[in-house]
Amino acid sequence: MIRINLLPYRERLREGHRRRFRLLLILAVLVSAALLALAAVAIDAAIRDQGARNGKLEDAINTLNGTLRRAASLNREKQTLIERQQLVEKLQAGRNDAVRLLEQFSLLTPPGVYLKEIKPSQDGQRIIVTGMAQSAERVSAYLILLGQGPMLSDPQLDYLRDPADAASRGSEFSLSVKASQAPTRHAASEGARQ
Known part of the structure; x- marks a missing residue:
């Protein structure tokens, strides 16, 4: 090989x-x-x-x-x-509540009762009314009428006194009433001044 x-x-x-x-x-x-x-x-x-x-x-x-x-x-x-x-x-x-309220006061005031001042209370919940009346019965009648008014309720008499001056006729009173639609403080005082 x-x-x-x-x-x-x-x-x-x-x-x-x-x-x-x-x-x-x-x-x-x-x-x-x-x-x-x-x-x-x-x-x-x-x-x-x-x-x-x-x-x-x-x-x-x-x-x-x-x-x-x-x-x-x-x-x-x-x-x-x-x-x-x-x-x-x-x-x-x-805005018209104060006017309506004053109208209620004038409509409900009986003869022989004269209002001096209408103003709201300190807390604004009640309205204070001061005035003169010929007698205590007229103040009582006024309280009853205020309680029946459509915008007013719960009237309370604060005082009723005879004036110190004997020559004047009537009694001085102050009462407070609750307004169902209480006006503002400003509106009520403006309405009371007019």
Whole structure:
């Protein structure tokens, strides 16, 4: 048999395999590095995009917070205006009460009773009436009539006394009565002056 030495051929074949392996290894490292760089660029772009979205959301949140503050301010202003309107309506509804009350006093005052002063009490719940009467019976009749009045109730006699001056006829009295629709202090005092 013939012997052929194939060692150099194998050596060259091994060297070719080594070169291809090194080349593939370098190529794999380069491709991996390129993929890593591409991934880093993509992640940076995603972070920038998310930051931009977050900035837009913060701007929108700030705008909405400003709108909510304005809405709360408008609600407070609206409530204040409603309260003012209700106060004006209440004053409008009660502006004639003092006149009606004085009319009640004049209609219910019997002959022989003369009123000097009509004013609200300190607490504003009652009306104090002072005057002169020809007799105690007339004051009693006046108390009964005041108790039957549509706007007046619970009349109470505070005092009834004869004047120190013997020349004057009659008795001085003071009574208080509750008004069912009590006028304001200012309105009653204005009406009493007229």
